[in-house]
Amino acid sequence: MTRKHISGFSNPTVKYLRSLREKKLRKRAGQFLVEGLRLLEDARVSGYVPRTLVMAEGRDPHPLIEGLEREIEASGGEIITTTPDILSKITGKSNAQSVVGVFDEFDTSLEKLDRSAAKIWLVAQDLRDPGNLGTMLRTGDAVGAGGLILIDDCADPFSAEAVRASMGAVFTQGLARARWDEFIPWLRGGAGQLVAASLRDAVPYRGAAYQSPCFILVGNESQGLPETYEMECDLRVTMPMKGRADSLNAAIAGAVLAYEVLETFDPAAQN
Amino acid sequence: MTRKHISGFSNPTVKYLRSLREKKLRKRAGQFLVEGLRLLEDARVSGYVPRTLVMAEGRDPHPLIEGLEREIEASGGEIITTTPDILSKITGKSNAQSVVGVFDEFDTSLEKLDRSAAKIWLVAQDLRDPGNLGTMLRTGDAVGAGGLILIDDCADPFSAEAVRASMGAVFTQGLARARWDEFIPWLRGGAGQLVAASLRDAVPYRGAAYQSPCFILVGNESQGLPETYEMECDLRVTMPMKGRADSLNAAIAGAVLAYEVLETFDPAAQN
Numbered sequence: 405m406t407r408k409h410i411s412g413f414s415n416p417t418v419k420y421l422r423s424l425r426e427k428k429l430r431k432r433a434g435q436f437l438v439e440g441l442r443l444l445e446d447a448r449v450s451g452y453v454p455r456t457l458v459m460a461e462g463r464d465p466h467p468l469i470e471g472l473e474r475e476i477e478a479s480g481g482e483i484i485t486t487t488p489d490i491l492s493k494i495t496g497k498s499n500a501q502s503v504v505g506v507f508d509e510f511d512t513s514l515e516k517l518d519r520s521a522a523k524i525w526l527v528a529q530d531l532r533d534p535g536n537l538g539t540m541l542r543t544g545d546a547v548g549a550g551g552l553i554l555i556d557d558c559a560d561p562f563s564a565e566a567v568r569a570s571m572g573a574v575f576t577q578g579l580a581r582a583r584w585d586e587f588i589p590w591l592r593g594g595a596g597q598l599v600a601a602s603l604r605d606a607v608p609y610r611g612a613a614y615q616s617p618c619f620i621l622v623g624n625e626s627q628g629l630p631e632t633y634e635m636e637c638d639l640r641v642t643m644p645m646k647g648r649a650d651s652l653n654a655a656i657a658g659a660v661l662a663y664e665v666l667e668t669f670d671p672a673a674q675n
Numbered sequence: 676m677t678r679k680h681i682s683g684f685s686n687p688t689v690k691y692l693r694s695l696r697e698k699k700l701r702k703r704a705g706q707f708l709v710e711g712l713r714l715l716e717d718a719r720v721s722g723y724v725p726r727t728l729v730m731a732e733g734r735d736p737h738p739l740i741e742g743l744e745r746e747i748e749a750s751g752g753e754i755i756t757t758t759p760d761i762l763s764k765i766t767g768k769s770n771a772q773s774v775v776g777v778f779d780e781f782d783t784s785l786e787k788l789d790r791s792a793a794k795i796w797l798v799a800q801d802l803r804d805p806g807n808l809g810t811m812l813r814t815g816d817a818v819g820a821g822g823l824i825l826i827d828d829c830a831d832p833f834s835a836e837a838v839r840a841s842m843g844a845v846f847t848q849g850l851a852r853a854r855w856d857e858f859i860p861w862l863r864g865g866a867g868q869l870v871a872a873s874l875r876d877a878v879p880y881r882g883a884a885y886q887s888p889c890f891i892l893v894g895n896e897s898q899g900l901p902e903t904y905e906m907e908c909d910l911r912v913t914m915p916m917k918g919r920a921d922s923l924n925a926a927i928a929g930a931v932l933a934y935e936v937l938e939t940f941d942p943a944a945q946n
Binding site: 446449450535539542543544545546547548569571572573576610643644645646647648649651652653655656659660663666667670 | 717814915927931937
């Protein structure tokens with residue numbers, strides 16, 4: 405383990421860590437930031453130890469941090485202490501008690517997913533809001549999904565907002581990114597029912613003929629799914645819309661569907 | 676109707692409109708901003724006409740804007756044209772095609788709600804995220820809820836983010852704000868079952884004994900509900916949590932519950 409103290413704003417490590425807040429630079433680096441002890445503990449419990457841990461000098465001791473330090477020591481990582489001001493520059497927040505971990509991004513290729521590992525998978529197309537994305541990961545964890553597959557131009561699952569909204573599920577759920585024309589051949593190369601909420605040629609979502617593994621597809625926040633994508637689905641279901649609007653928030657629609665599918669597969673799940 | 680052109684950044688009307696982006700000043704003024712033609716049209720369809728409409732000079736004509744202008748004319752409102760730069764200052768966005776309406780805030784006292792008007796009501800306690808709040812309004816519209824009751828220190832339903840996330844449901848759903856010790860006497864002064872997702876002394880949410888009017892209570896994003904609030908509920912239900920986490924996003928939990936309650940009351944709703 406390396407221990408390092410940084411006191412200068414212009415230190416290249418500080419610049420590097422700050423750069424991880426920007427999507428393009430994060431992608432280039434292949435690393436992302438996780439802020440806060442709670443999320444770092446979620447990561448640790450799931451078997452992920454940060455490459456680097458950053459905290460302010462003189463931070464209050466905490467048993468969880470001591471545990472993290474031991475794990476980083478064992479894995480050959482690095483612990484950096486710095487000033488509260490520099491820490492704020494890195495996190496973008498003025499909390500001197502904060503702790504930040506640097507993790508390697510995961511391999512998000514479809515081939516990494518084992519579809520037989522779960523009965524439910526969530527799929528999002530052009531989902532632009534990182535909060536929605538993180539919420540879908542969190543919901544996936546709750547329903548026992550295998551993971552989230554991000555189609556076309558989705559928000560970055562490694563952004564601070566997505567990681568935070570996932571409540572740690574970014575470390576427990578499978579995660580893949582693919583274009584539609586990569587996803588469909590992969591899906592059709594094995595078992596899998598593709599289901600979407602739709603108004604076109606749809607059956608009531610309640611008690612529909614869901615089959616495992618069930619891939620629940622939700623579309624872009626403002627456009628919904630392209631018609632060709634909907635028509636590729638094996639099952640289109642409709643949900644009651646009793647008001648003026650004709651759609652739900654994407655993460656909400658996915659969650660209501662996922663709980664219905666869970667009930668179909670596993671009626672005793674709640675007991 | 677008044678028509679006015681503003682060309683100076685220091686014009687007091689510009690300062691006033693910009694001030695409506697800040698919660699404290701918005702509250703003092705009792706007015707809020709609604710940005711974008713889609714939301715303004717949602718408002719109009721629901722019977723709400725802006726007091727003031729602001730757009731850039733030379734904006735492309737649009738039949739919906741012409742319709743809005745006629746309604747504002749009829750109601751004695753004001754139409755302001757300004758430069759694209761000043762419009763950006765007001766909206767905080769650089770879209771010269773944008774249109775902004777100024778509305779009076781609604782009366783959000785509990786006494787305005789007619790509990791017999793709907794079988795489902797959503798209740799949020801200390802909900803801090805305006806996006807979650809707006810999403811709950813949108814979900815309420817979808818399940819035919821009567822409205823959303825905001826308990827204790829919630830986000831401002833008249834913030835731009837909440838209004839946007841509501842997709843116009845801020846104009847169709849009832850809206851009330853109250854302290855817990857005002858809400859409970861009001862609730863107990865009439866029919867109403869208070870239901871919360873809980874781990875304490877709870878029954879499975881699926882097929883639970885929901886009664887109309889059903890008030891579905893969700894708690895703060897990070898703290899959940901205080902135990903005393905949970906214990907005040909007439910029914911505590913639990914939802915399957917098959918992963919590592921023990922809770923859902925507040926708006927997600929409310930939506931999954933609301934769709935279950937809707938199914939209980941109205942099994943044919945989706946057909």
